Amino acid sequence: MQIYLPIADIPVNVFVVLAMGVAVGFISGMFGIGGGFLMTPLLIFLGVPPGVAVASVSTHIAASSFSSAINYWRRRAVDPSLALMLLAGGILGTGGGVWLFTILRSADVLDLMIALSYVVLLSAVGGLMVVESVRVILRTYKGKPAVLRRPGSHLWIHGLPFKLRFKRSKIYVSAIPVWAIGFIIGFIGAMMGIGGGFLLVPMLIYLLRVPTATVIGTSTVLTLVTMASATVMHAATNHLVDAMLALILMIGGVTGAQFGTRAGHRMSAERLRFLLGLLVLGVGFRFALELLLPPQELYSIRFIGGGS
Amino acid sequence: MKRSLAAFALIALAAACAPAQAEKLVSSLSTHQVMISSSFTGTELVLFGSVERDGSTVPRRGGYDLVVTVAGPRQTLVTRKKDRVLGIWANAESRAFTEAPTYLAVLSNRPIDAITTPETMQKLGLGLANVPFFQQAGISKVLTVPDDTFRNALIRLKGTHGLYREENNAVTFLTPNLFRASIQIPAEAPLGTYEVDIKLFADGASLAQTTSALEIVKVGIEQYVASTARDHALLYGLATMLMALATGWLASVIFRRD
Numbered sequence: 001m002q003i004y005l006p007i008a009d010i011p012v013n014v015f016v017v018l019a020m021g022v023a024v025g026f027i028s029g030m031f032g033i034g035g036g037f038l039m040t041p042l043l044i045f046l047g048v049p050p051g052v053a054v055a056s057v058s059t060h061i062a063a064s065s066f067s068s069a070i071n072y073w074r075r076r077a078v079d080p081s082l083a084l085m086l087l088a089g090g091i092l093g094t095g096g097g098v099w100l101f102t103i104l105r106s107a108d109v110l111d112l113m114i115a116l117s118y119v120v121l122l123s124a125v126g127g128l129m130v131v132e133s134v135r136v137i138l139r140t141y142k143g144k145p146a147v148l149r150r151p152g153s154h155l156w157i158h159g160l161p162f163k164l165r166f167k168r169s170k171i172y173v174s175a176i177p178v179w180a181i182g183f184i185i186g187f188i189g190a191m192m193g194i195g196g197g198f199l200l201v202p203m204l205i206y207l208l209r210v211p212t213a214t215v216i217g218t219s220t221v222l223t224l225v226t227m228a229s230a231t232v233m234h235a236a237t238n239h240l241v242d243a244m245l246a247l248i249l250m251i252g253g254v255t256g257a258q259f260g261t262r263a264g265h266r267m268s269a270e271r272l273r274f275l276l277g278l279l280v281l282g283v284g285f286r287f288a289l290e291l292l293l294p295p296q297e298l299y300s301i302r303f304i305g306g307g308s
Numbered sequence: 309m310k311r312s313l314a315a316f317a318l319i320a321l322a323a324a325c326a327p328a329q330a331e332k333l334v335s336s337l338s339t340h341q342v343m344i345s346s347s348f349t350g351t352e353l354v355l356f357g358s359v360e361r362d363g364s365t366v367p368r369r370g371g372y373d374l375v376v377t378v379a380g381p382r383q384t385l386v387t388r389k390k391d392r393v394l395g396i397w398a399n400a401e402s403r404a405f406t407e408a409p410t411y412l413a414v415l416s417n418r419p420i421d422a423i424t425t426p427e428t429m430q431k432l433g434l435g436l437a438n439v440p441f442f443q444q445a446g447i448s449k450v451l452t453v454p455d456d457t458f459r460n461a462l463i464r465l466k467g468t469h470g471l472y473r474e475e476n477n478a479v480t481f482l483t484p485n486l487f488r489a490s491i492q493i494p495a496e497a498p499l500g501t502y503e504v505d506i507k508l509f510a511d512g513a514s515l516a517q518t519t520s521a522l523e524i525v526k527v528g529i530e531q532y533v534a535s536t537a538r539d540h541a542l543l544y545g546l547a548t549m550l551m552a553l554a555t556g557w558l559a560s561v562i563f564r565r566d
Contacts, residue, residue, distance in 0.1 A: 002347065002349045002495075003346050003347070004344060004345070004346050004348045004349075004495065004530060006345070006529070006530040006533035006537075007322045007533070007534060007537055008529075009496070009498070009499075010495070010496055011349050011495040012350065016455060030401075039429045053382045059548050059549070059551075059552050061553075061554065062549060062552040062554070062556070063552035063553070063556040063559075063560075064555030064556060065556070066553050066557060066560075067557065067560040067563075068553075068554035068560075070556070070557065070560040071560060077444065106403070108386075108388075108399070109384065110397075111399075112398045113401065116396075141535045173532075182399070186560045192495055228421060228549045228552065231545055231548055231552065232542070232545035232546055232548075232549055233545070233546060234545070235537065235541055235542070235545025236541045236545050237541075239537050239538055239541055241537065241544070241545060241548055243338075243533055243537075243544070243547075243548045243551065244346075244529075244533060246425070246548065246551075246552065247551065247555070250552060250556070251555065253557075254555060254559035254563075255559070256561040258559070273469065284401040290397075290514050291396040291398075292395070292397070295390055295397055296390075297465075298389050298390045298391075298461075299387055299389050299390075299458070299462075299464075299465060300388050300390075300399070300460035300465070301385055301386065301387055301388075301462060301465050301466070302332065302385070302386040302388060302402075
């Protein structure tokens with residue numbers, strides 16, 4: 001069944017978009033991430049203008065993260081004060097990201113910058129995750145316990161001033177790195193159309209030593225607020241949010257996420273991290289190929305004042 | 309279809325009782341407004357017309373030829389070329405064509421180079437190879453040379469989306485004086501006003517010309533969403549966000565397992 005998208009200005013097959021939503025939703029439920037880094041490239045591949053894809057995916061992620069945030073909240077797996085402090089930086093970062101997005105779009109380098117950021121970010125994060133999880137898996141294989149949190153070890157971050165106590169997470173850290181992390185995630189998320197969950201979770205674990213009990217719930221709340229505000233900002237400044245596209249995606253996404261969560265519960269944490277790392281690395285590799293291999297079509301057309 | 313038949317009958321009638329003069333073109337489109345709704349996947353328009361003539365008009369042994377040029381709303385189109393910069397393939401050189409048609413169809417009853425001479429084709433801008441494209445050079449506009457690589461790339465890329473097309477069998481003469489042309493509008497066709505230019509030829513010479521226009525508009529929910537997103541951007545953003553939250557909340561209620 002074909003449907004004409006009002007903002008993207010192209011007809012798409014509803015079932016194809018719905019299936020994409022279910023598939024990405026499954027993965028996002030399984031790993032506890034938004035899945036924007038998978039959805040945005042898929043939409044671009046389908047012919048949706050990159051700008052519209054980035055903007056509409058943020059709406060889709062807002063929906064799926066809200067549904068999981070409710071679940072985590074019920075299980076008391078959200079640290080409200082930590083989430084609030086991250087958000088303070090996150091909203092500023094989102095504003096900055098939308099601002100840079102607008103500038104890059106008018107300077108005609110948006111597509112290249114999106115592709116480059118994907119390559120750098122995804123290969124770095126994916127690589128780190130694979131290496132770290134393989135190390136943990138090998139250690140457990142040899143019979144030693146898998147320790148993630150070493151209570152005695154301190155990073156330079158823990159020496160910074162303005163220390164705050166986050167009760168539910170049982171940590172005592174400076175507000176500066178918390179704001180900075182929030183800012184970075186908001187900025188990257190708005191610019192690249194990703195929730196940033198796959199970046200935020202490792203940052204919270206390794207830099208702030210947030211325990212696993214609250215890390216995913218808290219990160220989901222941050223994703224929810226940054227993506228919801230990105231939706232409003234993208235709509236207000238660039239007029240690129242396609243509500244119809246977002247609706248189809250989110251219906252598929254929330255359904256897929258439910259099954260993904262169940263599948264995720266049956267796997268160990270480090271195995272999940274290993275698989276997610278491979279996935280992230282794969283997407284980064286695909287973007288790298290596109291930049292490095294000679295393209296089949298050298299020319300492309302751009303409208304002045306159109307949807308990217 | 310009923311409407312196109314009616315239009316056809318009307319033209320046939322007009323042709324029968326028209327006042328005597330040299331050749332004149334009379335034409336009508338099956339519809340002047342194409343409406344894009346959520347189920348729009350492209351459409352076909354029909355142009356009907358007749359060549360009016362009387363006893364004093366010179367007989368044309370070779371018969372008539374017709375070239376119809378449909379040009380969509382004009383916009384600045386930028387053609388970019390990728391090049392290897394520091395080892396990666398990125399857009400480097402680009403060329404902006406001002407007021408280029410976003411849709412362009414050249415329809416005829418036989419190949420245009422068989423209808424008239426290359427000089428006439430160039431003078432009248434007939435065929436995709438001859439339609440004028442302008443580039444901005446300072447404050448003045450400069451005509452792009454026909455074999456420019458960026459111009460050719462633009463025509464080729466637009467062609468792969470069905471937005472630029474040249475069809476030399478899209479015009480049919482039903483009788484020596486009555487013709488019918490089919491105009492294909494793909495789903496990606498941009499909104500706006502389309503100019504239809506019809507030129508009559510015989511023995512390689514241009515005899516008569518007439519113009520018409522059609523409009524492509526969004527209707528229903530498509531129109532509503534698009535205009536709200538543009539005119540009430542902030543409200544639209546807030547509404548979309550609320551829709552996302554409602555969907556998320558609904559999902560957590562439906563799939564709740566306690």
